[in-house]
Amino acid sequence: MSGSDRPVKQWLPPVCIMAMQTASYIIFGISGWFMPLELFSVLLFLANVVICRILIKGGADNVLGSSIMFIIMTHALIGQRIAPDSLTSGSILMVNILILYVGFKIYENLSKLHFMLFVVSYGILFAVFIIGMENAEALFLLALMGLAATARDFRLLSYYWALVVAFTFCQPYAWPAVICLFFLIKILQTASDNRASATLLVFLASGLLLVFFVLLPVLILLADENSRNIVNMLKDADVLNALFTTAITATCSTLILTVLCVPLAYALVRSDFFGKTFLLSIIDLPIIIPQSAAGIMLLRVFSKQQVLGEFFFHALGIRFDGTLLGVILAQIFVSMPFILKSAMTAFSAVPLSVEQNARTLGASALSTFRRVVLPVSARGLLTGCILAWARAAGEFGAVLFIAPYPQTAPVAVYNRFTSVGLVETAPLVATLILFSVLLFFVMQFSINLMPKVHTRERN
Amino acid sequence: METWLDKIENLLASLFANIKLVEKGLLGLEGSYVELLTVLALGMLAVIPIFVPRNNRQIWRHVNQLFGLAIFVFVVFTCLGVFGMIRNFYRGLHEIGRENIIALYYCSVPVTILVTSMLFGPAFCGWICPTGALQEFVASLTRKWTKVHKKMGYSFSPPILIFAIFAALVFLLWMYRLSVTRLFFIEDASIYWSQVLIILLFVLAFRMREWDLKLRRLRILSFLIIAFGAVMSMRITSPVHFGFAKVYDPASFLATVMVALAALAIPMVWCRYLCPWRCVIAWAGKNSVRYIDFDESKCISCSKCTQVCDLDAVVNGKIDIHECHMCFKCVDTCPENCFSVRDDWSRSCKKS
Known part of the structure; x- marks a missing residue:
């Protein structure tokens, strides 16, 4: 910039550098330190001659041009000493020029903060790759190119740093880390676009970090597993049986719970006694009691030799320990609070006036419940059912005690872990996670199919 | 319980009996620094669009494309090609921290292209890409016909249909010849791409005007396929890949011929509808520093820019940034100099 103000001295810096390069070529060539007639050195010399010509004519920015010339000269002199061969030196030169160009443009066109960040980023990259790691010069080159492309924009720069951090420090699990970090950055950026205050952003960031930290194992397990292993898992008869058992028992217990607990919830909301x-408060008991304790409790009461179990066995011929019924019983026990609580929340959100209107228009209490209350609270009820189903399918402790066989999926995982170990269990776990995640998405999607109440009310 | 899964697997196996999975990415020649040369060369080729004189820009561009072809013919021995880049990028990212040099080999080309695209616009497509260059050179033979049909708005066009039938015939005969002697590996996946290309040609012969923009979304699909292939460690080769490895790869060569034939009928057909790498470059180009600015006040609506663009990216000066190849044809043909190439460093990134 300063060069163009004083056109008289415009030719000075390039010509100085040219002179220096020529002199050092001659001196070092004579002393045998390097060979000035090598192809690479000659090419760099010619490149500098061309740039020098352009600069003297005033065809380009003088400061930028002179700096590029200087870099080319240094590379010509010491490039081959720091790089294994001229091609490597050449590509390092390319990257250096790129960085110089970008830095210059950022300094010229953007704020001081951008430039500061650019310089600091360069410093950190240098410290990490050249000083901190061994044999990471290659990575340094790659990282520098990325920096050159992204330094001009805070958004891009943050994504870039997420990539660098993920692929250098979280290496075996880089992809899950990338997904988490990108998601986090995106959340923060959109939040700040929507004018969230700094406090909110800090809350978001710190909380989400924990959330991702907890969720990371899921992603890692999925990313680790070869799809082939999962397919092989699915061909295992034991695994398939366990999956089917889980699906059937969870569905059964959810059905029973829905039939009995949804009316109960309605009664609890609408009546006083x-x-x-x-x-x-007692409804919450199954959540508070440890699962293993619950299992032993159920076993104590419902197994064949015990009080209730004996009665059932002799009177009706059914037994709970070691049968599907036992599994369902345990699942009902643990997932009851979930469906009851969400059903109660859903019902209490239904305005009493709506029901009263229906009654005054001549509907019976039952038909009011069936045709007014149920549709209005459908979303909440379905959420409750899904929660209960998920809880039932995932139940391990209680089921293990009362009915270790027929195996449900969580028990199958445990059995496999104790018999063959961690590595062999991982594919099964990945399969389960995959299934659960898929199911979860399907169910969440199905919630959206339910009628929306509040919009209809306003209309 | 086992039977239905087995059935599905057997069915898949019979469908793809001639495909085998390959575990490794393509390796460079032992101890060669050829990938670094590409960084050097690509970097220089990407910088050239800035410096070339305005008056002969298109000639310089063709020279640049020739250099690009030469470099790629040389580099194809290691790991290039449109698909190879995506796959090797994935490989290279995995090697970071284990084998840094190998990671550099794998990543250098895609990173260079991405970085230059984010700084200097998607000039890679218009100035360097060998597939694009091949298509453009071939298409110049039939420019007279294609120009007329473009003016007509690509209604049902007998020449395209004839070319499509011709291409299909060539393809079928070639396949017949090959199938006598050769087992196909997934290596030869470009065959599938050439099939798609031929079907596409028939579709385009009848419905180009209506479906042009919709069909361009196929690029996203093909990118997804390649990305999936990379994750599943399948090799998928692309056109302009025929010098690949030590083995003569007839499938890739066939695909190259198909692309060239198709380009006779519709210029840049590969870039328009199928190129997976184009999605990525379009994203980078959308966020790039350099862009082509259009001064509407000077425009006299001569629609020369619309005619000259091979990709239908310009309509009376409005440039579709997803399609633009930065070949500067519109800039150079505009009689009123409405277009100008600008660098805007503070250009904010588009919110997706």
Whole structure:
């Protein structure tokens, strides 16, 4: 910039560099330190001659041009000493020129903050790859090119750093890390676009970091597993049986729960009676009791030799320990609070006036429940069912005690782990996770198919 | 329980009996630094569009393309090609931290192209890419016909149909000849791409005007296929890949011939509808520093830019940034100099 102000001295820097290069070529050539007539050196010399000509004519920015000339000269002199051969030296030269060009343009066109970030990023990259790691010069080159492309924009720069961090420090699990980090950055950026305050952003960032930290194993397990292993897993009869058992029992227990608990929830919401508060708090008991304790409790009561179990066995001929019924029983026990609680929330959101309107228009109490309350609270109910289903399918502790066989999927995982070990279990776990995630998405999607209440009300 | 899964697997196996999975990425020649040369060369080729004189720009561009072809013919021995780049990028990212040099080999070309595209616009497509160069050189033979049909708006066009039938015939005969002697590996996946190309030609012969923009979304699909292939460690080769490895690869050569034949009927047909790498470059180009600015006040609506563009990316000055190859043809033909090439460093990235 300063060069163009004083056109008289415009020719000075390039010509100086040219002179220096010529002199050093001659001196070092004579002393035998390097060979000035090698193809690469000659090419670099010619390149400098061309740039020098352009600069003297005033065809390009003088400062930038002179700096590029200087870099080319240094590379000509010491390039082959720091790089294994001239091609490597050449590509390093390319990258250096690129960085210089970008840095110059950022300094010229953008704010000081951009330039500071650019310089700091370069420094960190240098510290990490050249000083901190061995044999990472190749990575340094790659990283520098990325920096050159992204330094001009904070958004791009943050994505770039996420990539660098993921692929250098989280290497075996780079892809899950990339997904998490990109998602985090995207969330923060869109939040700040929507004018979230700094406090909110900090809350978001710190909380989400924990969330991702907890969710990372899921991604890692999925990313680690070869699809072939998963297919092989699915061909294992034991695994398939366990999956089917899980699906059938969870569905059964959810059905039973829905049939019995949804009306109960309605009754609890709409009626008042002695000890209601106590009953409401007792509902939470299955959540509070440890699962293994719950399992032993159920075993104590329902197994063949015990009080209730004996009665059932002799009177009706059914037994709970070691049968599907036992599995369903355990699942019902643990997932009852979930469906009950969400059903109650859903029902209490239904305005009483709507029901009263229906009644005054002549509907019976049952048909009001069936045709008004149920559709209005369908979303909440379905959410409750899904939660209960997921809880039932994932139940391990209680099921293990009362019915270790027929195996459900969680029990199968445990059995496999104790018999063959961690490495062999991982594909099974990945399969399960895959299935659960898929199911979860399908179910969440199905919630959206339910009628939306509030918009209809306003209309 | 086992039977239905087995059935599906057997069915798949019978469908793709001639495909085998390959575990490794393509390796460079032992100890060669050829990938570094590409960094050097690609970098220089990407910089050239800035410096070339305006008045002979298109000639310089063709020279640049020739250099690009030469470099790629040389480099194809290691690992290039449109698909190879995506796959090797994935490989290279995995090698970071284990074998840094190998990672550099694999990543250098895609990274160079991405970086130059983000700084200097998608000039790679218009100035360097050998597939693009091949198509453009071939298409110049039939420019007279294609120009007329473009003016007509590509209604049902007998020449395209004839070319399509011709291409299909060539393809079938060649395949017949090959199938006598050769087992096909997934290496030869470019055959599938040439099939797609031929079907596409027939579709285009009848419905180009209506479906042109919709069909361009096929690029996303092909990118997904390649990415999936990379993750599943399948090799998928592309056109302009025929010098590949030590083995003479007839499938890739066939695909190259198909692309060339198709380009006779529709210029840049590969880039328009199928190139997977184009998605990525379009994204980079959308965020790039350099762009072509259009001054509407000077425009006299002569629609010369619309005619000259091989990709139908310009309509009376409005440039579709997803399609633009930065070949500067519109800039050079505009009689009123409406277009100007600009660098805007503070250009904010488009929110997706």
